[in-house]
Amino acid sequence: MSLGVFLAVLGAAFLHALWNALIKIGTSKVGTMVILSVIEIPIGLAVVAVSPPIDAAAIPWVIAAGCTHFAYKFFLTYAYERGDLSRVYPIARGAAPMVVALAGAMMLPDAVSGRQYVAIAVLGLGILMMARGVFSSGEDRRLLPFALGSAAATATYTMIDGIGARISGAPAAYVAWVFVADGLIFTLGMLTLRGTSVLPRDRRAWGLGSVASVASYGAYAVSIWAMTIAPIAVVAALRETSILFAVLIGWIAFGEKMSGEKALAACVIVAGVLLTRL
Numbered sequence: 001m002s003l004g005v006f007l008a009v010l011g012a013a014f015l016h017a018l019w020n021a022l023i024k025i026g027t028s029k030v031g032t033m034v035i036l037s038v039i040e041i042p043i044g045l046a047v048v049a050v051s052p053p054i055d056a057a058a059i060p061w062v063i064a065a066g067c068t069h070f071a072y073k074f075f076l077t078y079a080y081e082r083g084d085l086s087r088v089y090p091i092a093r094g095a096a097p098m099v100v101a102l103a104g105a106m107m108l109p110d111a112v113s114g115r116q117y118v119a120i121a122v123l124g125l126g127i128l129m130m131a132r133g134v135f136s137s138g139e140d141r142r143l144l145p146f147a148l149g150s151a152a153a154t155a156t157y158t159m160i161d162g163i164g165a166r167i168s169g170a171p172a173a174y175v176a177w178v179f180v181a182d183g184l185i186f187t188l189g190m191l192t193l194r195g196t197s198v199l200p201r202d203r204r205a206w207g208l209g210s211v212a213s214v215a216s217y218g219a220y221a222v223s224i225w226a227m228t229i230a231p232i233a234v235v236a237a238l239r240e241t242s243i244l245f246a247v248l249i250g251w252i253a254f255g256e257k258m259s260g261e262k263a264l265a266a267c268v269i270v271a272g273v274l275l276t277r278l
Contacts, residue, residue, distance in 0.1 A: 002230075005226050005229060005230050005235075006238070008222050008225075008226055009222065009223065009226045009230075009235055009238045009239060010238065010241060011222060012218070012219045012220075012222035012223045012226070012239060013219070013238065013239050013240070013241045013242035013245055014242070014245050015215040015216075015218050015219035015222070016215075016216075016219040016239070016242040016245075017089065017242045017243075017245035017246040017249055018212075018215050018245075018249070019036070019211075019212040019213070019215040019216045019219065020076075020080075020085065020089055020246060021085055021246065021249045021250070021253065021254075022208045022209075022211060022212035022215070023036070023076075023077065023080055023212060024080045024085045024250075024254070025208065025254070026200075026205055026208050026209070028198075028200055028205065029077045029078075029080045029081050030077050030078075030081075030190060030194065030198055031198055031199060031200040031205055031209075032200070032205055032208055032209045032212065033073050033076075033077045033186070033190075033209075034186065034187055034190050034191075034198055034199060034209070035199075035200065035205060035206055035208070035209025035210065035212075035213070036209045036210075036212045036213040036216065037073070037182065037183040037186040037187045037190075037213075038183060038187055038209070038213075039183075039209060039210050039213035039214070040179045040180070040182060040183035040213050040216070040217070041179070041180050041183040041184060041187075043176075043179060043213065043214070043217050044176040044177065044178070044179030044180035044183065045176070045180060046176075047172065047173070047175075047176035047179075048173055048176045048177060048180070051170060051172050051173035051176060052169075052170045052173060053170065053173065054168035054169060054170050054173045054174050054177060055167060055168050055169045055170075057167050058164050058165075058167045058168035058169075058174055061160055061161075061163060061164025061167060061168075061174075062164060062174065062177045062178055062181050063181060064160050064164075065157050065160045065161055065164060065178045065181065065182070066178060066181030066182045066184070066185040067185060068153055068156050068157035068160060069153075069157055069178070069181075069182040069185070069186065070182070070185050070186050070189050071149070071153040071156075072150055072153035072154055072157060073182075073186050074186075074189075075092075075146045075147070075149035075150035075153060076088075076092060076146070076147075076150040078146045079092065079143045079146035079147040079149075079150060082140040082142050082143040082146065083134070083139055083140060083143030083147070084139070084250055084254070084256040084257075085246055085247075085249060085250035085254060085256065086246060086247040086249075086250030086251055086254075086256045086258065086262060086266070087130065087133065087134065087139065087143065087147075087250075087256075087262070088143055088146075088147045089242075089243065089246035089247070089250075090126075090127075090130055090243045090246065090247065090265065090266045090269045091127055091130050091131065091144070091147040091148065091151065091269075092147045092148075092150040092151045092154070093151070093154075093240070093242065093243050093246075093269075093273075094123055094126060094127055094130075094151075094243065094269035094270075094272065094273055095123070095127055095147070095148055095151030095152075096151040096152075096154035096155045096158070097119075097123065097155070097272075097273050098119075098120055098123040098124060098127070098151075098272070099151060099152055099154075099155035100155045100158065100159070102120060103155070115275060118275060119272050119273075119275030120272075121272075122268060122271055122272035122275060123269060123272030123273065123275075124272075125268055125272075126265050126266075126267075126268030126269035126270075126271070126272050127265075127269060129261065129264065129265035129268060130262065130265040130266070130269065131144055132261075133259065133261055133262050133265065136261075137257065137259070161174075161175075161178065164178075171224070172224075175220065175224070179217065219242075223235060223236075223239055237273070237274050240270060240273040240274065241270070243266055243269060243270050243273070244266060244267075244270060247262070247263070247266045
């Protein structure tokens with residue numbers, strides 16, 4: 001991997017942590033996430049306009065991905081309403097590959113290596129350490145089921161996208177259509193559940209949500225580009241430095257409490273994710 005690609009992937013990891021931070025910083029987490037989703041629609045349509053069409057057989061996968069993204073955003077938003085960025089993000093991001101690894105261990109035992117079993121154990125230890133901090137620090141314990149729900153949804157849509165992108169015959173266009181479906185489903189879903197009051201009225205919220213949406217697409221686009229010219233496993237592993245970026249942003253920008261236990265738990269989670277990726 002060249003230095004340029006290395007720095008680009010680090011930038012993508014930072015962008016991923018950044019858009020999560022922008023959701024967290026919003027006065028209304030749900031409202032900012034709705035704005036992000038609204039902006040996803042024109043971004044997706046713009047990419048679709050310059051991309052080849054996808055195979056019609058991929059349409060059900062696009063819809064399934066959009067529905068699963070709704071669950072991902074729903075759980076993540078409510079987790080951020082109850083916990084710190086430096087607590088929620090590592091749990092949500094770290095538990096997702098653990099879910100995928102566990103599913104592989106149960107469904108495809110012959111395909112799981114000894115290193116992957118070690119990765120599952122390390123991830124589990126890191127997440128338990130991070131979860132323990134919720135209890136010992138007197139934080140809102142309700143963040144845990146929401147963070148884990150977000151992780152489960154992430155693992156699910158990752159598997160859906162892996163199949164859907166292959167069926168589509170045009171991965172870039174597939175991702176763009178997922179952005180459109182995701183934006184529509186989440187926006188309409190939250191308007192149905194919460195009414196029009198969920199939409200923020202101030203410019204600052206729209207600015208945060210718009211920047212978060214662009215950062216979200218940028219993080220994904222850079223990662224996909226990097227995977228076309230560098231080893232996929234190395235790119236995927238390097239992306240997980242986003243966990244450390246999120247912890248640092250929470251500590252430095254938001255003034256979140258940074259104990260040695262939390263820092264160690266984040267490092268253990270990153271180590272576990274690296275083991276699943278490399």
